Amino acid sequence: MNERSSKTPLLTARDLTLRFGRIAALDGVDLDIHPGEVVAIVGESGSGKTTLLRVLSGLMRPDAGEVSYLGQDVLGMSEAARRRLMRTEWGFVHQNPRDGLRMAVSAGGNIGERLMATGARHYGNIREQASHWLTRVEIDPARMDEVPAKFSGGMQQRLQIARTLVTLPKLVFMDEPTGGLDVSVQARLLDLIRALVADLGLAVLIVTHDIAAARLLAHRMLVMRHGVVVESGLTDRVLDDPQHPYTQLLVSSVLAA
Numbered sequence: 001m002n003e004r005s006s007k008t009p010l011l012t013a014r015d016l017t018l019r020f021g022r023i024a025a026l027d028g029v030d031l032d033i034h035p036g037e038v039v040a041i042v043g044e045s046g047s048g049k050t051t052l053l054r055v056l057s058g059l060m061r062p063d064a065g066e067v068s069y070l071g072q073d074v075l076g077m078s079e080a081a082r083r084r085l086m087r088t089e090w091g092f093v094h095q096n097p098r099d100g101l102r103m104a105v106s107a108g109g110n111i112g113e114r115l116m117a118t119g120a121r122h123y124g125n126i127r128e129q130a131s132h133w134l135t136r137v138e139i140d141p142a143r144m145d146e147v148p149a150k151f152s153g154g155m156q157q158r159l160q161i162a163r164t165l166v167t168l169p170k171l172v173f174m175d176e177p178t179g180g181l182d183v184s185v186q187a188r189l190l191d192l193i194r195a196l197v198a199d200l201g202l203a204v205l206i207v208t209h210d211i212a213a214a215r216l217l218a219h220r221m222l223v224m225r226h227g228v229v230v231e232s233g234l235t236d237r238v239l240d241d242p243q244h245p246y247t248q249l250l251v252s253s254v255l256a257a
Ligand SMILES: Nc1ncnc2c1ncn2[C@@H]1O[C@H](COP(=O)(O)OP(=O)(O)OP(=O)(O)O)[C@@H](O)[C@H]1O
Pocket: 020, 023, 024, 025, 043, 044, 045, 046, 047, 048, 049, 050, 051, 052
């Protein structure tokens, strides 16, 4: 048992079930994530990964099951309480930066706005923090007053990460954060995410199609198929010694590519 698994989990989910008509998007999913742990959710398109992330973060209600964050019932929480968590202790990095940024607001404003939502008021301090976070995500702070629409896709994604991390969340949900970017841009972004996550001791639940990204970032992996977690375990174990035939297929198709 590693050090992480001996601590109280941050987030637990039990027996999550959600159907869309005849499709079981989630079918009896259990999950725990501990402080500082990175867990990747992998699986083919339509396997239920995004639905799981949305249910865990309280964006979508399951038909049945339980989600608990530090002992609080996430599904029973008021919308105001869930939004408060999302502005402070939780973060969500969307695949499309437009879903996580305000495109008409300056880069510094995007970061400052989230800080202000946690009570920061001092203009000088907010600008200083924005400058610090732009630097951490490798954006020249001299571009603080530009709107994100002027940035490349990779920069927009790095800005979304800065905006998310400025409140030092405990738990960050990431939905295909490198999807849709050029391969070289993806590699740089993955390195940046890995460094920030380790440095800040963040717990991250990351949905990805990309097995190599999961290998690089995640301590543990969940493999989903048709709404079911068919295999889970330490990343190296799952990828080097996959037990379920579907995981074996997934791993061999990456090796053959
Ligand atoms: N709002 C919805 N209405 C109807 N069906 C839905 C809805 N959202 C998801 N589904 C279906 O539920 C299943 C799981 O979808 P989900 O988006 O969670 O999969 P995914 O693994 O994230 O796929 P992708 O990698 O393509 O994003 C799919 O069959 C999808 O078509």
